[in-house]
Amino acid sequence: MAKSPNTAPEAAGKKTGSKNKITLTIVVNGEPVSVEANVNAPLHTAIAKALEESGNVGQPPENWELKDENGTVFDASKKIEDLGITAGQKLFLSLKAGAAG
């Protein structure tokens, strides 16, 4: 594990000036990434952006799941505005499973 600057994420569901846009802060393998998303788009679009912007290319987007701090999984096929994601909420993007052998 490598040390890195631990900048506190902004509010996870911060509305931007643009209509229907929201800025999500998604933590991928410990790293917070800010992603601008359209609230009318399915969540998987934001997941793909978070992976791209954080350089996590090792596994495809469908192998990941977005959860809240309690481990509740958000349905990636649903529109962001329908998922009840709120400002200040931390979102964690983790692999569904890993293996070696």
Added chain:
Amino acid sequence: MAAEIATVERALIPQQRLIRSAAGVGVHVDGTELHRINMWLFDNGLRILAQIHSHPSDAYHSDTDDEYALATAVGSLSLVVPDFATGPTDLSQTAVYRLDKAGKWMAVSQETVNRLIEIVD
């Protein structure tokens, strides 16, 4: 890009379960554990730099290692140690791979390994 030094500060051993099949043995880490690790990394300001595991005999990146690696960021390292890591610590006997921009694990030459990894303790 200028050379940067990353220091390995912690080694995490994920909760895992054994996989045994006709193809051999391995380990599986479930999503609950990976979520816990993700939160722990964030809380401690750490990132996954590399992963390491052993094989019963030869060290190489198997199809499972390629497809289900826990280290997923470009530039991550994956080390595979032969003989269930029963021998002395020796990078020359360790298979080292690095994740490229296309998401492929590429073997790292011994010469590059010697430049890339320094065991200090």
